[in-house]
Amino acid sequence: MGGLLANWNSYQDTLNAVTRPIQMGPIWMQARQLSGATFNDRIWFTDPPASSYPACVAVKCAARQSPEAEDAYLYALREAVMTQQKNIARKEILLETAAAMPADILNYERFTKELTAPTVIDAFKADLHEVSYRNINRFPTLVISSAYNKKALVVTGNRPYEAIAPLLEQCLHPVAAV
Template sequence: MEKFKVEYFTDPLCCWSWAFEPQLRKLRFLLKDRLHLTYVMGGLLRDWKNYNDQMNDIARPAQMGPLWMQARHISGQPIEENIWISNPVDTSYLACMAVKAGSLQSKIGEEAMLRKIREAVMMDKKNIGEVEVILEIAGELEQAKILKKSKFRKYLFSDEVSSLFKQDLDRTKASGISRFPTLLIYYKDKTYQVTGYRPFSELKKTFSLMDPNLDLNEVIDQEVYSNSWENLTDRELLEITEAPKELSF
């Protein structure tokens, strides 16, 4: 069967990407090997001096909190917006580079690093703009036998990682992507785009449009699903056990 090739434009600091995890995880579980996912780090926040989100009226850290609160209310995902008062993050570039450094060890290393960074900032209020926090996460992944911390540390500020991240930034710009999350889906000779926080029903509609024979209505066994992921939030489990509220943003 032909695969769905997907470029996933995102950023570790993007609250809407974290909000979208339940739907994306369900999609990945159902499509299994038919989904080929490539991560593109979009570089949401280089620094506050150059940041101005006119759509959400955000130009300084304290203004980011209400947006995170909104993402929490709409999605149901656990998000600690108080970090923007207590310990504001000053850049997402380091976290993006950490994901690329993880990718140099393995695809699993890349995904695990992205997930752990998101959990750290969204749920645990850790400042992912600090090297110590990123290395602490690398240590946790080493304990889980997912990557080698010494290698990760060497890669993190290497020319190779800088080049990979620059390629991602260039790819984001060339594709005209200005909002995260965005999925560019390639199937046969067509390209489809899904932008922003979307309910699973919209993902299902898009993928069924590409392949009318696709069945995304499978009843998922809760235990099998739970064992498929290192960690699941309550909201992620809710996505497969009952129909959550259908909101998009």
């Protein structure tokens, strides 16, 4: 969880000239056009999230239950904000989204108890530390590493498989030192 939006007072995307929530609408319009995905950019005009941190913490909370819960909850939050215009910075939306999850995937009672637990907050802080350490300031970002190669490769932005495949090969099969 990258937590790129701590708050709007400190947020600045110089590449896209975004410093206010309303400026995200056109960015989402472009993403919708390029990806063909369903987006509803009105959230940035009607009820913009004040921070990405609450949603990131909630995903870390779901992750404590299982990787399946983490993936399903993250997908549900993305759908909530991107297609249903729900402000995922609000605790009631985070809880509503968790309550709608199938019980065999996410235990809602456990989720509500652990949402503000220090271990969950610490897990998110660890992710923030990783983002800071790797100087990641944009998503998607792919960090490629392996046991063979102590250095990680960081790839930022959408890339076709043809651009990523050689990097994967380089990590998995490094040239032997002579």
